[in-house]
Amino acid sequence: MGEQPNADEATKREVRAAVRTRRRRMSDGDRAAAAAALTTRLVDLVERSGARTVTGFASLPDEPDTGGFLAWAATHDVAVLLPVVRPSGQLDWVPSTGRLAPGPLGIPEPLGDPVDADALARVDLMLIPACAVDRRGVRLGWGGGYFDRLLGGLAPRPPVYAVVFDEDLLPRLPREAHDVPVDGVVTPSGVRRLGAFGGPGPAPDPGNTG
Numbered sequence: 029m030g031e032q033p034n035a036d037e038a039t040k041r042e043v044r045a046a047v048r049t050r051r052r053r054m055s056d057g058d059r060a061a062a063a064a065a066l067t068t069r070l071v072d073l074v075e076r077s078g079a080r081t082v083t084g085f086a087s088l089p090d091e092p093d094t095g096g097f098l099a100w101a102a103t104h105d106v107a108v109l110l111p112v113v114r115p116s117g118q119l120d121w122v123p124s125t126g127r128l129a130p131g132p133l134g135i136p137e138p139l140g141d142p143v144d145a146d147a148l149a150r151v152d153l154m155l156i157p158a159c160a161v162d163r164r165g166v167r168l169g170w171g172g173g174y175f176d177r178l179l180g181g182l183a184p185r186p187p188v189y190a191v192v193f194d195e196d197l198l199p200r201l202p203r204e205a206h207d208v209p210v211d212g213v214v215t216p217s218g219v220r221r222l223g224a225f226g227g228p229g230p231a232p233d234p235g236n237t238g
Contacts, residue, residue, distance in 0.1 A: 067096030
């Protein structure tokens with residue numbers, strides 16, 4: 029028999045299942061309204077923080093829609109780096125040009141050459157995907173560990189904001205040793221500074237715009 033999952037892992041699986049179900053049940057109208065509001069929040073965060081280079085992601089159909097923000101960035105001199113999953117389990121970063129293709133995990137990935145390994149040290153702000161986030165800044169991903177490995181190895185680290193729906197901001201999530209907290213969260217209703225565990229330094233704090 030294999031090892032039995034610990035309580036934290038069981039809780040994480042339950043949360044992931046609940047989030048998937050909730051996201052898939054969203055109506056087209058609710059999804060469109062959330063996308064428009066999220067674009068406003070992301071633009072507001074970037075403008076208030078003065079960020080000129082950010083990381084982002086091209087969203088799947090059930091994820092918060094980042095398409096509006098990526099289109100805005102392309103016309104406002106904001107450089108966006110998008111992740112590409114490598115077989116090693118690491119992430120490369122490619123400048124967003126609007127050209128995407130499905131990656132090995134089915135996630136839309138940018139076409140083009142990756143930036144150099146030191147590029148993240150010059151990023152002003154990181155916007156990353158998540159399944160859920162709690163009010164302390166604990167982030168729950170989808171189990172691959174890509175962003176935990178990335179964030180755990182960044183020093184110094186720019187401010188990191190997870191992008192989720194309002195319902196995905198939860199009171200408390202289990203935190204294990206490999207889980208790296210984020211500094212804030214962006215949802216359709218607002219931008220919130222989190223980080224009870226302390227971040228790498230001051231993060232942009234545009235306040236709660238909800």
